[in-house]
Amino acid sequence: MRSTLILISLIGSASGYQPTTSRRHLLQQALVGAFVASSSPAEAVISSKYCSAGVGEGCGDLSEGNELIRSLQEKSAINRERYQQEALDAYYMKNYPDFFGVVGKTLVKKPDGTFVALADSEVEKLKQEGKVTFEIPRTKGGKFVDVTQKPILVFKE
Incomplete structure (x- = not known):
């Protein structure tokens, strides 16, 4: 710049003054x-070429022939979808429970990974019947407890 x-x-000074x-x-x-x-x-x-989570045109250039970096990129590519799903779940659980709490609903996670908003009375009934349980959110493929989130209600299979 x-x-x-x-x-x-x-360029302006070389040309001198011109109207x-x-x-x-x-x-x-x-x-x-x-x-x-x-x-x-x-x-x-x-x-420019990019490399995100081990996927992209620039990954080969970034590894510069280093086998360790190449293997880490491959692991990242394998775990990419799982990490994206964890990030999406974390987003839902950090942003929506308070919103639904105002209208008397609670988010419950289904076995397929989607969420459903149920009335608080219905959630209490499901707890008493033992059909829902609490799950502690984890991150990085289950390696670490995500202390930034509250426990999640999950339907038992």
Whole structure:
């Protein structure tokens, strides 16, 4: 960006004073504008190869032939969907229980991983019948307890 500003000032000073209505001046400004627009650093970032959770075009370049990094990328790719589901569950449980609590409902997780909002009276009945239980949320594939979340009510299979 700095070099672009220097280039603009040099072009402007080299041509000397010209009225702003000159065709030459307008053409010069248009060319400088086109140059600045085509050399945007943001464009380089957007067009660069990416590697996210072991998946993407840039993963081979990032590993630089290192077998350890390549194996870690493969593990990340394998666990990618599980981690995304954990993040989605965490999002639901951090943002929606208070919302549903106002209207007298509680989120309960089904065995397939989806959530259902049930009336508080129905949840109490299911607890007494032993059809729902509490589950402590875990993260990183079950390795760690996620202390940022409250326990989740889950239907027993």
